[in-house]
Amino acid sequence: MKQAKKDVADTSFLQRMWESIFRGPLDPQTDRERKLMVLDSLILHLHPTTIAERTLKLTLTWGLGGMATLLTMVLVFSGVMLMFNYTPSPDQAYNDILNLQTQVWFGQLMRNIHHWAGNLMVVVVVLHMLRVFFTGGFNMPRQFNWVMGLLLLLLTVTANFTGYLLPWDQLAYWAITVGTGLITYVPLLGNWIQTVVLGGPEVGAATLLNFYSLHIAIIPISLLIIMSFHFFRVRKDGGVVTPRAPDEVLEKRQPKVTTVPHLVTRELVVGLVMMIALLLFAMWVDAPLEGVANPDVSPNPAKAPWYFMGFQELLLHFHPFVAAIILPLGALFTLALLPYLEPDMDATGVWFRSNKGRLMSVVATLIAIISTPILVITDEYLLDFVGWLPSLPTILSNGFVPLALLMLAVVGFYELMKHLFRASRCETVQATFVLLFVAFLILMVIGIWFRGPGMVLMWPSEVGVSH
Ligand code: HEM
Known part of the structure; x- marks a missing residue:
């Protein structure tokens, strides 16, 4: 009895909470215990069982890679919800968005979440790249993962850009007209590439369909495949870089801690804070929507998307x-x-x-x-x-x-x-x-x-x- 009480006192509150919620005994007896073991091993597919204690420091990664991962999930979920009420045709797209915002339960909120999460994702991925750059996280053996990361950055921006057109309002129409206009400056092939991307000489029905297919299938699938490879490489390369002071020489064998609960509880906290902030922002600020696209009336100035x-x-x-x-x-x-x-x-x-x-x-x-x-x-x-x-x-x-x-x-x-x-x-x-x-x-x-x-x-x- 005394020993049991001492064991309880030795474990932190978070650890006890974690164990009471998620961890079953090693030999699972009930369905619930079996399910919890599966959850544990799912987490351990993404993470090693132990990590260097120093890498737990929030100021090493700021949780940015994890935030980008979570945002991808939010975007997939909210995007699929929006698909229930959207047709990629110039006659219908804009009205579908209006209808979504006014007639569909939580339609406006779902659109706001998708819109702001998409923009936040661009910011977070760039910040994550800066973090890797400024901590020298791209040096050997991580150089190839750095290149994979750049591909992810390109995909993130393209996902945002293709989604920009879908509401088919003036903002969308002219931002995409300006943005795709840049392609014509590719020497020799520029006009041809632009015609392929637009599906014709100018932004129209074929462009909307092209962008929709890229936005809902090709880009997310590529993103998920390359992301999985990115995570696999992080593990293969020995986890994230170990932080140290400028003149400090690190011991070869760093003290380790178990991933569950130490890393996973921190990830949960960062994820929850980000989700709450995103939700509050989406409740307060509506995604922009101008008048329906009008190819004859160009706004002055016509600007490309902010990025x-x-x-x-x-x-x-x-x-x-x-x-x-x-x-x-x-x-x-x-x-x-x-x-x-x-x-x-x-x-x-x-x-x-x-x-x-x-x-x-x-x-x-x-x-x-x-x-x-x-x-x-x-x-x-x-x-x-x-x-x-x-x-x-x-x-x-x-x-x-x-x-x-x-x-x-x-x-x-x-x-x-x-x-x-x-x-x-x-x-x-x-x-x-x-x-x-x-x-x-x-x-x-x-x-x-x-x-x-x-x-x-x-x-x-x-x-x-x-x-
Ligand atoms: C969809 C976009 C991305 C996702 C979901 C993602 C996710 C992650 C995660 C979860 C980690 C480990 C933890 C962390 O560092 O926060 C990581 C590490 C890494 N990422 Fe990314 N990343 C993305 C984009 C990028 C970009 C744009 C670059 C650079 C151009 C990049 C380069 C790297 C490198 C080199 C590492 C290992 C860094 C180290 O060991 O310290 N990633 N990424």
Whole structure:
């Protein structure tokens, strides 16, 4: 009796709660016990039975990978619910959405949850990528999983983009018209690819059907397959990186704890908090819906979805081939090659590589915050490469010439930071990444809030949409 009481006192409250709810004895006698054992082994399919105690720290992963996983489940569930009340045809789609919002029990809420979860997923996946980058989680042996992650990021954005069209309102119609317009700048094959994607020369019934099939079947299935592989690789690569202080050398054998309940209870808490926040937000803020799509009336300005606005802003400064093709593809390839080009194992698990790396990242952020708006304004009012170089084709005068100058500035930044801080290669690469990433975020902000009719620069209070 005394021993039993002592055992109970030795276990934490959460552990006792967990055991009373989920864990049965090892030799299951009843149906319930058998079911609980199955649940346990399901969890242990995703996780190893034990993990390094240090990796439990919330500030290592912020639970972002898990949040992305949970959001995928929420999106699949709410998406299937919406399918009960949706027909992918231009005559019916918009009315179905109106009907869903006004006639169907919890229809508006379900649409809101799906809409906001989709947008949150883009944010969470990007944050997860940043977390992996800044903790050196892409170094060997995880480099291939990093590339898989980039594929997941592309799929996440494409899932959102294809879903954007489905309500068939003005916002959807023109955002997709602008977004798919970028495809035409692919050399030689651009027009052909655009026709295949749209199912014709412009956004219409065939586009809606194409996007619907991609959105409800092809992308989710690909996402689930690659996600499973992503999880499998995390386990194969020895779990997530082990966090450590900048100058700390880790012992080979780290103290371990069991996954159940230590990791799983933490995952439950993060998941619950996210679900509650999502639900409250979806209860308060409705997903936008404008008037029915009208191909004859284009809003001014017609803007792409928010996550493409950085590229739409770049289009105002560079030839479209550079803004819509070279820069995004260049960024993607550089990111994919990063772990192969910069294999600095010493920094794995250390946030921002080192204290110096952290300081350099702050400096790079400040430089980006100051220089990006200055460059945008200078280009808007002072620079005129096409006028200055009239004998050159615009792809050179407005494309490769400013691109070369930009690259020169980036290389200059790299060399200056390396020299000033006497930094290692990986610290300097990180600072350069921060510079470019923050600059892109600022371009996005300018595109979303500081561009009005005719895409003219103006203060957010003056930005309106005219038709
Ligand atoms: C649908 C999108 C994604 C899902 C559901 C997902 C899920 C996860 C989960 C659950 C983990 C382990 C725990 C954690 O780190 O939070 C993880 C780790 C990892 N993820 Fe992702 N991920 C996604 C996208 C990405 C992206 C965009 C990248 C990078 C480009 C990426 C690269 C990695 C890497 C390299 C690891 C191992 C990191 C380490 O060991 O610290 N993932 N992911």
